[in-house]
Amino acid sequence: MNLNEYKWVSETRKVMLDFCSxxxxxxxxxxxxxGWQSIRETLVHIADCxxxxxxxxxxxxxxxxxxxxxxxxxxxxxxxKERFELVDxxxxxxxxxxxxxxxxxxxxxxxxxxxxxVISMTPMKLIMHTITHEFHHKGQIMSMARxxxxxxxxxxxxxxxx
Numbered sequence: 001m002n003l004n005e006y007k008w009v010s011e012t013r014k015v016m017l018d019f020c021s022x023x024x025x026x027x028x029x030x031x032x033x034x035g036w037q038s039i040r041e042t043l044v045h046i047a048d049c050x051x052x053x054x055x056x057x058x059x060x061x062x063x064x065x066x067x068x069x070x071x072x073x074x075x076x077x078x079x080x081k082e083r084f085e086l087v088d089x090x091x092x093x094x095x096x097x098x099x100x101x102x103x104x105x106x107x108x109x110x111x112x113x114x115x116x117x118v119i120s121m122t123p124m125k126l127i128m129h130t131i132t133h134e135f136h137h138k139g140q141i142m143s144m145a146r147x148x149x150x151x152x153x154x155x156x157x158x159x160x161x162x
Contacts, residue, residue, distance in 0.1 A: 001124070001127065001128070002095060003091075003092060003095050006091055006095070006127075006131075008157045009131055009134065009157070010088060012138070012155045012156065012157055013084060013134070013138075013155075015153050015154070015155050016138055016141065016142075016153075016155050017043075017077070017080070017081060017084070018153075019145070019150075019152060019153050019155075020039060020043070020077055020141075021077055023039065023145070023148075023150065027039070027145075027148050027150075028040050028077070030144075030148065032144045032147060032148075034140065034143075034144075035137060035140035035141075035144065036137070036140075038144075039141050039144055039145070040072070040075060040076075040077075040080070041072060042137050042140060042141050042144075043080045043141070044067050044072055044075055044080060044083065045137065046133065046134045046137050046138070047080065047083035047084055047086070047087050048065060048066050048067055048083075049129075049130050049133050049134070050087040050090060050091070050130045050134075051065040051083070051086065051087065051090065052065035052066060052112055053121075053126040053129060053130055054087075054090040054091060054094050054123075054126060054127070054130060055086070055090040056111045056112055057106070057108070057110060057111060057121070057126065058094055058098070058106060058123050058126060059090060059093060059094065059097070060111070061090070062111075063111045063112060064112060065111075065112055066112055091127065094123050094126075094127065095127075098123040101123070102122060102123050102124040102127075103122050103124055104122060104123075105120040105121060105122050106120070106121060106122070106123065107119070107120045138155055142155065
């Protein structure tokens with residue numbers, strides 16, 4: 001995988017975010033009883049996963065990558081889109097900084113967890129984890145939308161232009 005292939009992930013995310021911009025604002029924050037409860041919370045959770053594993057663990061850019069429940073209440077779609085711009089920047093930086101070391105394990109404590117648990121992960125495995133994590137939750141978001149009588153768009157990689 002490289003940045004060209006990651007572009008497909010970004011393109012499908014844009015389709016999802018564009019779809020979310022057409023949702024009734026009350027539906028965007030409606031508690032649905034599964035996943036991360038609402039479409040908004042699930043989107044922030046997806047971005048936080050990238051920011052935690054790539055921005056915090058791999059790049060050491062932040063020690064607080066997870067959005068608090070209190071801060072989450074302030075997030076609208078514009079703030080979520082900004083989070084995903086940060087995600088894209090972190091992915092790009094990981095690919096650039098570790099281009100020759102994507103399969104070399106990084107051993108360190110998880111920066112946002114107390115207790116100093118040391119783990120060993122490669123940048124490539126963490127990129128794959130964050131992408132599959134995103135697609136898993138994207139499916140939940142599309143299910144939430146269906147439950148609210150929306151017709152979601154195709155957000156599969158096969159739906160991209162390339």
